[in-house]
Amino acid sequence: MPRKPKVIVTRKLPDSVETRMRELFDTELNVTDAPMSREALIDAVGRCDVLAPTITDEIDAALLEKAGERLKLIANFGAGVDHIDVAAATERGITVTNTPGVLTEDTADLTMALMMAVARRIVEGANVVQAGGFQGWAPTWMLGRRVTGKRLGIIGLGRIGSAVARRAKAFGLQIHYHNRKRVSPRIEEELEATYWDSLDQMLARMDIISVHSPHTPATYHLLSARRLKLLQPHAIIINTARGEIIDEDALAELLRDGKVAGAGLDVFEFEPQVNPKLLNLPNAVLLPHLGSATVEARVDMGEKVIINIKTWMDGHRPPDRVLPQML
Numbered sequence: 001m002p003r004k005p006k007v008i009v010t011r012k013l014p015d016s017v018e019t020r021m022r023e024l025f026d027t028e029l030n031v032t033d034a035p036m037s038r039e040a041l042i043d044a045v046g047r048c049d050v051l052a053p054t055i056t057d058e059i060d061a062a063l064l065e066k067a068g069e070r071l072k073l074i075a076n077f078g079a080g081v082d083h084i085d086v087a088a089a090t091e092r093g094i095t096v097t098n099t100p101g102v103l104t105e106d107t108a109d110l111t112m113a114l115m116m117a118v119a120r121r122i123v124e125g126a127n128v129v130q131a132g133g134f135q136g137w138a139p140t141w142m143l144g145r146r147v148t149g150k151r152l153g154i155i156g157l158g159r160i161g162s163a164v165a166r167r168a169k170a171f172g173l174q175i176h177y178h179n180r181k182r183v184s185p186r187i188e189e190e191l192e193a194t195y196w197d198s199l200d201q202m203l204a205r206m207d208i209i210s211v212h213s214p215h216t217p218a219t220y221h222l223l224s225a226r227r228l229k230l231l232q233p234h235a236i237i238i239n240t241a242r243g244e245i246i247d248e249d250a251l252a253e254l255l256r257d258g259k260v261a262g263a264g265l266d267v268f269e270f271e272p273q274v275n276p277k278l279l280n281l282p283n284a285v286l287l288p289h290l291g292s293a294t295v296e297a298r299v300d301m302g303e304k305v306i307i308n309i310k311t312w313m314d315g316h317r318p319p320d321r322v323l324p325q326m327l
């Protein structure tokens with residue numbers, strides 16, 4: 001490519017990433033950091049070679065219809081691509097890339113933090129102290145549940161699911177999993193993981209469930225009202241993947257009625273709106289999508305976006321290309 005490609009970045013990225021992008025490409029940054037309006041996105045896809053969006057941009061088929069001839073690459077800042085119509089992009093000859101791997105460990109850490117927070121009532125306890133309400137230790141006050149020795153059911157044993165399994169093993173949890181495809185015997189052995197072909201059966205037998213699948217049409221409300229009712233009343237459920245995978249209305253009802261013991265949710269179906277039924281439940285720990293929110297992960301994600309654009313610019317296949325058949 002003789003000229004530098006025009007790259008439009010939809011959100012504020014770490015300074016070092018923006019500086020490097022400015023050096024390498026004809027880069028247009030979003031200085032306000034407000035999510036781009038639909039109009040601004042339509043304008044952007046009409047006049048750039050590369051769009052670098054995030055989860056807050058809906059890149060659907062209707063938007064891609066408005067794309068100019070120039071748009072050839074969508075280099076997503078993030079691993080999940082459920083906000084991008086990858087099939088429609090691919091049909092139009094637009095390559096889609098993402099940033100897998102570099103946010104795995106941090107998302108797994110946050111999953112463990114949520115698991116501990118829910119099981120040991122950390123947020124409830126911290127709130128009591130902050131509000132000046134600590135009246136002294138008592139043998140039966142603020143009791144949570146032991147984590148060691150319990151059964152953890154991982155839905156989606158991919159990169160992040162496996163990183164959670166490795167941590168959970170160190171916490172003395174027994175690892176179980178349900179996946180579209182059973183993983184290799186070598187990985188099962190390494191993680192000492194038991195495979196459940198039936199998600200229903202696994203749900204009914206676990207103490208803790210942790211969700212790590214991508215959001216696709218097949219996983220939308222995978223944890224439906226019917227399936228959530230299979231959980232035991234002492235079970236807790238953690239979701240650092242995508243809100244759309246859980247029927248939030250049904251979960252809120254079960255949490256309210258004590259039919260599920262607790263939930264730790266980092267993601268919601270209609271972000272940034274949180275289902276009001278989930279608010280003010282003492283047994284729900286809710287976080288504002290912090291899975292990859294570390295300085296290190298966000299810089300590494302930016303570096304990956306740069307490498308994908310640079311490789312494409314040099315006429316090669318970008319390393320993190322996403323194809324419709326991979327979803």
Ligand code: 8YV
Pocket residue numbers: 053054055056077078079080081103290291292293
């Ligand atoms: C990202 C995520 O921060 O990478 C993902 O899929 O869910 C987040 O951790 C977000 O997607 C940025 O676009």
